[in-house]
Amino acid sequence: MALAAAVLLLLLASPVAFAANYIVGDGNGWNQGVDYNSWTQGKTFNVGDTLLFTYGGNHGVDVVDKSDYDNCVSSNALNSYSDGNTTVTLSKAGSMYFMCPTLGHCSSGMKLTVTVGSGSSTPPGTTTPSGTTTPTSTSKSGAARASGNIYGLVVGFLLLLGSVLAIMG
């Protein structure tokens, strides 16, 4: 019974394990004097992950295109936030560009770009309910990825079946 409960908990928790929630700049937040290129190193971003920007009133978050990111132009921003605690969900694969619109901040480095992968990168069997996702090698072929997902579905189904049987028994 305890096992069945544990399995059910695992199944309930597993959707959460797929989305990573990043705090931009970690303890430094969204600020001047932080190297956001270093911050993104070693991190994997996928569709469904979120970025949380925390910042004071003299900053903002503008979502811009590549050229405006490169040139620190905020006048064409696709989205602008200034609430100080902004969650942005990475909703599609590709690159996303962020900059602070305050004069001089972007050019002094207060800008961030992330490359977003197409998501569901890891078969459920390799994730833990703690919210950690395992970075996936980009060299994996589509076929390997698909079979991984099918494997995960089968494992998930067997776990579900097992817990139902355990409860009925």
Ligand SMILES: *[C@@H]1O[C@H](CO)[C@@H](O)[C@H](O)[C@H]1NC(C)=O
């Ligand atoms: C900021 O947003 C996050 C995520 O939505 C939330 O958990 C947190 O409580 C918020 N913090 C403040 C100070 O509003």
Ligand SMILES: [Cu+2]
């Ligand atoms: Cu700023």
